[in-house]
Amino acid sequence: MAKIVESKTIVGLEVGTSKVVAVVGEVLPDGVVNVLGVGSCPSKGIDKGSITDLAAVVNSIQRAIEAAESVADCQIMSVTLAITGEHIQSLNESGFVPIAEGEVTQEEIDSAMHTASSVKLPEGLSLLHVIPQEYAVDKQQNIKNPLGLQGVRLKAQAHLIACHQAWLNNLQKAVETCGLKVDQIVFSGLASTYSVLTEDEKDLGVCMIDFGGGSMDIMVYTNGALRFSKVIPYGGNTITDYVAQSLTTSRNEAESVKINYGNAVNPTPEQAEQLHKKKIEVAGLGGCTPRTFTKAQIVEVTSRCYGDLLQVVENELAQLRNELTMKGIKQDLIAGIVLTGGSSQMEGIAKCASEIFGSHVRIGNPLNITGLTDYVNKPQYATVLGLLQYSHHNEDESTPGFGGQGSDSGLFGSLWGKMKKIANKVKSEF
Numbered sequence: 001m002a003k004i005v006e007s008k009t010i011v012g013l014e015v016g017t018s019k020v021v022a023v024v025g026e027v028l029p030d031g032v033v034n035v036l037g038v039g040s041c042p043s044k045g046i047d048k049g050s051i052t053d054l055a056a057v058v059n060s061i062q063r064a065i066e067a068a069e070s071v072a073d074c075q076i077m078s079v080t081l082a083i084t085g086e087h088i089q090s091l092n093e094s095g096f097v098p099i100a101e102g103e104v105t106q107e108e109i110d111s112a113m114h115t116a117s118s119v120k121l122p123e124g125l126s127l128l129h130v131i132p133q134e135y136a137v138d139k140q141q142n143i144k145n146p147l148g149l150q151g152v153r154l155k156a157q158a159h160l161i162a163c164h165q166a167w168l169n170n171l172q173k174a175v176e177t178c179g180l181k182v183d184q185i186v187f188s189g190l191a192s193t194y195s196v197l198t199e200d201e202k203d204l205g206v207c208m209i210d211f212g213g214g215s216m217d218i219m220v221y222t223n224g225a226l227r228f229s230k231v232i233p234y235g236g237n238t239i240t241d242y243v244a245q246s247l248t249t250s251r252n253e254a255e256s257v258k259i260n261y262g263n264a265v266n267p268t269p270e271q272a273e274q275l276h277k278k279k280i281e282v283a284g285l286g287g288c289t290p291r292t293f294t295k296a297q298i299v300e301v302t303s304r305c306y307g308d309l310l311q312v313v314e315n316e317l318a319q320l321r322n323e324l325t326m327k328g329i330k331q332d333l334i335a336g337i338v339l340t341g342g343s344s345q346m347e348g349i350a351k352c353a354s355e356i357f358g359s360h361v362r363i364g365n366p367l368n369i370t371g372l373t374d375y376v377n378k379p380q381y382a383t384v385l386g387l388l389q390y391s392h393h394n395e396d397e398s399t400p401g402f403g404g405q406g407s408d409s410g411l412f413g414s415l416w417g418k419m420k421k422i423a424n425k426v427k428s429e430f
Helices: 053-072 105-115 165-179 188-196 199-206 237-249 251-260 268-274 295-326 347-357 378-392
Strands: 002-005 009-015 019-027 033-042 075-078 076-085 089-098 125-137 140-143 153-164 183-189 206-211 217-224 223-231 277-284 293-296 336-340 361-363 368-370 428-429
Touching: 009 053, 009 165, 009 378, 019 053, 019 075, 019 378, 033 378, 053 075, 053 076, 053 223, 076 165, 076 378, 089 105, 089 223, 105 125, 105 153, 125 165, 125 223, 140 378, 153 165, 153 223, 165 183, 183 188, 183 237, 183 378, 188 206, 188 223, 188 336, 188 378, 188 428, 199 206, 206 295, 206 347, 223 251, 223 295, 237 251, 237 295, 251 277, 251 295, 268 295, 277 295, 293 295, 295 347, 336 347, 336 378, 347 361
Parallel strands: 009 076, 033 368, 076 183, 206 336, 336 361
Antiparallel strands: 002 428, 009 019, 019 033, 075 428, 089 153, 125 140, 125 153, 206 217, 217 223, 277 293
16 A cells, blocks of 8 residues: 655755756664665756756656666655756845843844845845854854843844746756655755765864866855855866867767876876876767877876866855955864865865865765665765755755745744645655
8 A cells, every 4th residue: 555654754856967866865863864765867958057958857857766766666756956056146144133131032033033034135036045153142252042141132143045046946847847846945065065064074164065067066164154155167067078178079088088087186297107108099079080198198188177176166265264354253174175076086186175275185975874875975976965964954944935935944944934844755655
C-alpha cells in the first residue's frame, strides 16, 4: 500500500550549468544526512542560473529525478530547490526598535529584524533570505541573543539575499512542469555552507568559494555571522572555453584536455622540463588535422585561468576587509579559504589559492553524511546535500515569496506569520 512519508525525508534539487542533481535523504536526529538515493544527468538549457531552453531544462530535471527515484525506490513529490546566478544580490541592513518594558522580548527581536529586512529593493528583485548577524542593546554591541537583556533601544543587524523574481519564476516553472512541488528555494551558496563549513570556521572567519561550471558563489563569515555573499558569473566552463580557444578545438575536447592534463599551478623550471617531454594530441575543429601540444603548454593555459578567476575573488575580499574595518567588525579570515564545487577538483587548485589569498586553503567535501556516501562524498555535491541540511535546520520556514514577499531564515518564522509547516513528501512503496 502506498504511504506518504512526512518525517524528515527531504529531496534536494540543484539545476546547475553542468549538471542537474537530485538527492533523497533522511535527516537523522543528530543532523547527519542519510543519503537514500541520488540521480544526476548532464544539464541542458541553463547557463549561469538563467534558463535558455525551458523544454531542455525540464527534460534534464525529469531524468535526474527518475534516476534518484530508482535508487531510493520511491516517488518524489516535492523538492527543496537551489537557485544561483548573477542576478543574486545581497546587502547588510540594520533595524531599530524601542524596548517598551525595559527588557527585550521576542516580539521586539522579531520587530527589529523585520525593520532591518524592510529595505526597498531594486525593481524586479525579491527577498530570498533574511539572515541574522548580531544585535546591540544601547551601547552593548555584538550580542548574539538579546532576549531578556535590559535597555532602551534594540538594534538588529541582518544579511539580506535577494534574487530576480523572473529568474525564480522560470526555475520554479521548470520544476513544476515535471509535476513536482517546490517547498523551499535556497541560494545555492548558502546551501553549500551548511554542507561544508563548520561552526568553528564561521566563528574564526572563513571564505567559502563554490566553484561551479557557470559561476562562483562567494560566502564570507566572520565572528559566526554571514557578512558577504556574491555570485561571480565565471566558472569552470570559462576555463574550458579559453582552453578551446587557445588550442583551437571543440569544447568537449577542451574539457577533456583540461581535466586530464590541466593544473592550476605553473610548474617549476624542473617540472616544466619534464612536462615539455610529454606530448598530447588534440583533435582539430571541423575535421582539421589534430595538433600536438606539450603538457607544459596546456598547464600554462589552465594555470593562468585559475589564477585570474581566484584573483577576482581576492579583489572582492580586499574591498570587504576595508568595509568591515571601517565598521569596526572583525575581518580576519583565520580559518582561511574553503573551496568546493565541481571545478574545485582541478589538480593544484589548493596551492594556487593559497598563493593568491595568502592563507590556509582546504577542499570542502560534504560533512555529516552517511548512506550512499560513495556517490556523493565529493565537492560537486556540496550544494544539493546542503539543501537537505538547510531544510532540516529551517523546517519552519515558509516557502519563498513567489509574489515578491521575502522569507525569513527560519529563526524568525513568527515575524511574518507562521504558515503550516511544509514537509517534503516522498511517496514510498511498501
